[in-house]
Amino acid sequence: MTSSSPYDPPEDPAPAGDRPSARLDFDRPPTHPGTPAPARPGVRRMRRRRRRAVLLLAVLLAAGAGAFEATRLAGPDWPVHLSTRHPLSAADPSLANGAGAGTRTEPRGYPTAGPGSFAAADGRSPVRGHDGPLRRYRIEVERDAGQDADEFAATVDAVLGDPRSWIASGELRVQRVPEAAAADFTIYLATPATSERMCAEGGLSTERYTSCRLPGRVVINLARWMEAVPDYGAPLEVYRTYVVNHEVGHELGELHQACPGPGEPAPVMQQQTYGLDGCVANAWPYVDGVRYSGEPTDGV
Template identity: 70%
Template sequence: MLALSATATVSLARPGDRANPEPAGRNRIAYGAGADEQARPSAYPRVGAGSFALAGEESPVRGLDGPIARYRVAVEQGTGQDPDGFAADVDAVLADPRSWIGSGELRVQRINEVADADFTVYLATPVTSEAMCAEGGLSTEGYTSCRLPGKVIINLARWLEAVPDYGAPLAVYRAYVINHEVGHEFGAGHEACPAPGRPAPVMQQQTYGLAGCLPNAWPFLDGHRYAGDLIP
């Protein structure tokens, strides 16, 4: 089993992986206002160190009422990504009233202590994320993100590039992938597009296509839970 803590090291490197990074844009894009005008990184590694650096300071509790879901954020070393910057993006998504706290029955907080965390959000290279997801029997082919119990695993390639023909800015896809995988952690299953031209439910597998729906990053729209039919 992979040891995926802030200090553990997993040996997953393949000869030549670092020498052949996948293309992306030029600079890191932050979630929030003005993010879409920034350029994307020019390259990223397919495999990192296999060890993860935790983000620093804790966040405030976000949400109106209900139990607090506490999470950590960790970034694979060797990705060129800042753990605190990624954590700020995750925090901004999960603290948005259109996210899962929009029910009024759940709160969230980012913490540092592993013993108190309900789950960890990882940002991992394609090779590392594939290996992590495979531990739970999930096949991502190094392309998609995934969720295992207590682990939300975001594929670095999708974080930096989104997917072809998504039809929305990168910040929208980033919010979608966080809300989708964290939604699984909160017990939500996959949902179908309700009808062509309508927003895609956040639990639709938008990475694989929109099936006629429009990109949507949020589980709550206009203050109400927006969902499609459950997919068995």
Template identity: 70%
Template sequence: MYRRRRRSLLLGLVLVAAAAGGVAVARTGPPPTPPPTALPGRLPQAAGAGTHAAPQPVPSTGAGRFAAAGGGTSVQGEDGPLRRYRVVVEQGTGQDVDAFAASVDETLADPRSWIGSGELRVQRVADRAEADFTIYLATPVTSERMCAEGGLSTEGYTSCRLPGRVVINLARWMEAVPDYGAPLSVYRTYVINHEVGHEFGEGHEACPGPGRPAPVMQQQTYGLDGCLANAWPYVDGRRYAGEIIP
């Protein structure tokens, strides 16, 4: 009887001390699984989350045939001549033509884009006969071939513009360029505005000075020359430009 009471008393003291010290009393059964340990520079993976798949390589070549985005948009812009465009994507690239068209539409309808002048309007159409120009998303091999037809050498690396054709290099669309210093979305907006700017009659421009925004007509794919990445021709409601390069 005394021993039982002594054991009960001792057990009670242990439990009280454990509770006072913030120590959890283990239950019977196997110990709980410890949480994952974060590696240096990494966050612990959420429970049930799988590992991220490695980025898919960009195909260097495709079918050479293009699928066009259906439908169209309303007229964007306040006034001026209307320039209609259509959007196509090379087949075999794994790219969704409607998603690419949506990116193009969003860029060209933004008031910081070319309609910001108030003297130009744009609209996407599906019918080739109604389009003034076509925007292509093409693999490096196909884009190089298309650009070479107009006498332009891109070495399969850059995008280009020919009369009535804006050719966006798929590798640049998916990867941008090294040391661009801005997210991929910024580069994508830049390359659309740059090449469409050529279609609207704009020439190349130089960086106006270190630390300043790069003009959208600067060849930012080849480097920023001390400027900062910029995707828009209109900044703070005004046309932002650099010195014209002959």
């Protein structure tokens, strides 16, 4: 392998055998036979330039080699093959657990997509309520969602069995059951991607953000269950209670309602996920033993 230098003298066009005389015969003073010919000043300068060029080239090559070695020694000591599982941006949920994303999760710690299969809670709750028809419900939690089905069921049981919930009408009783055949409706806790697909089956668009209700199905979005909504102004437990009562209210035939006025409690059938419209957060359909509601609005 050859190397180039900053200066490469042009090759002599004369034949190889004639090169020495061709280089020295111009303006050379006469000499006697056997006497070496003195080099002309121009030739001596050319030789000095060549020596300087060769020396400069050697210095540059040595400096380059030293710099390369210093860079190599100062380089990182981690492996070259970096992990492709970089932290995901919460601002772009499509990067988390989308198609082919495996088990990636958002920084907040819950998956945004799952397998679409569910695990049912075991056991049954006592019958809650004093009178009226009995509505049985079942609890299912999406697998690999990081949530325990029995724990979620216990939270839902406590909400629907509270005297401020729908049983306060005195015309309804509720009970959780494990058998699908015995249930009047099922309450699902599903990842955003799965909940979106489930809601879309009924023609509802949730954009992976909201929960929904279809006939016989109450679908709670895991993202809302884990972090509520911005500027809700109340603890997460209040939002969780609200979303259970709101979606189950739809299953019981309730429609959306409006905020009665600034500073007033928000009706549980108000779409509090989209904002309170001046009201304050409220998770219960009954306040101080009285059914609390607002003006009906369009939609369900």
